[in-house]
Amino acid sequence: MRPAVLAALPLALLSVPAVQAQEADRFTLRLGALNADAETTLSASTTYQDQPYRFSETFDFGSEEWVPRVDGVFRMGDRHRLVFDYFNYDKKRRETLGEDISFDATTIPAGSYAEAELDFQLATLVYDFAVVENDSFSLGLQIGAEWAKATASLVAEAGDDRWTDSASEDGYAPVVGVRFTARPGDRWLLNLQGQYLDADWGDFDDYDGSITRANAIAEYRFTPNFGLFAGYEWYRLDVKREVSGDGLGNGIVGWDQRFKGPVVGVTLAF
Template sequence: MSRPASRFALALLSTAILATFATAAQAQSRDDRFVLRLSAFNPEAELGFSGDGTVTDGSDTATFGFDESFDTGREWRPRGAIGFRISDRQALIGNFYDYRRDETWEYGGNVLDTGTIIPGGDAIEIPGARIDGRLSFRLANLNYEYAVVKNDSFEWGLGLGVTYAKLEATANGASTGTDLLDPEFESVGWERDGVSPGLHTRLTWTPAERWTVGLEAQYLDTTWGNILDEEGHFERGGLLVEYMVSERVGIHVGYDWFRLKLKDQYRGTARAPDGIDAGPFPYSGNVTGDLKVHGPMAGVTFRF
């Protein structure tokens, strides 16, 4: 083969290789203007309460503490996510959750060492209880994101956004009673909703033409908005693996985890039943509530 022909073949081969890489890069970047993900979320929840406090009769004081946790079963719930690309590096990212679960919890009781508050130093038995309750919340956030790092297969974005949350807890509780306390039954309800600013970050990796792997996280402090009066924070993390079956439709699986941790102070007065010469007993302390929700998800992706 002559040298001009060899040069021509080499140039043709180089052009083909460059065209192949350009096509692959274009396929991997997939800069779709709009992405919609509809998922089924199968979470379980862990609800914990811990704290400490003091009780007194006005002259002597005793301390006490508690640490209890309750688990819930799994139930499929809806979940959604959207993405709208404003420009090459700017995007709006949104997420929606709807969690609801009915459960029954049982508490076995405890014994409070009162020291010298009760004559003779007798201990006080804290009664056991059964609680039938419901936990539910709706969570939606919308974040503005700017891609700090962006190339054909990798993107890292940081952003700010706003979160709306509605939290609700209802419970019917019955205590067993002790020598000092009669059995009781109470129904309580608690509901909060509001908005708060939050922080956002997201990593997206496109290892091949049809595949996407993503990591996403949000964080907010309850003092930033008006969702809750109690001090605390909300944090969320998610992992997503997506495969595009066609140019516009894909399937995805993933795992989501989020946590709401709250701290508050409490105080009150306990009174002994009629006929027992003791008390009243003012008490106060600090309590921490910790709700963790986590589980797998799967669904369908639409890109436009």
């Protein structure tokens, strides 16, 4: 029996799941969706006739929205990676009058409405260098570029009158980040990542502020090439801009936009 056992040993070793070697994947693509809860805070401040005036209001776009999220990793060597991701939040909110509203000689008829839409896109491409790399975990430092675009529009209709307006801003800037990846088991992967961008670093016109991002996912591989992941994502866009008040003095307008929520998806590895 002993020679038979020795003869079977190489076959047994070959049958060990190849997922143990998934760290050597050349390319990993994660396609998922974020159940985003968005919160917006608009603020403004100015000084008029030596008196300070400030305004701040927080509002949301209603219920959570499932939005697309894509990220991937291209390994160029044991310690060298290119990491990219893309996120898009597009949500509308509509408010409609259920009955007439009158003031002075003006009546706004029932059925009049106002509809706001926010479209926010964020894409990142960074070079990741693993300062620590072994079979159990990896710690990487990141530097690259991030592109952001925000488009807001408003449509209002009252009787025969209709009013529309929209604004769009976009720009790019260098981004820095850190990544930690651990493998607690043959089929499991845990990944944590944080990134930061300062608007002063790049092409964001006269905006001042920052974009901060953090996420954590747990991934399970069913095969070396296919798996599922779940986790949590958090974004914050905090920007300010100086404006001229045309006789009312100069002021500052601020926009604090936050997205957060669970994320789920599939992993494809090659």
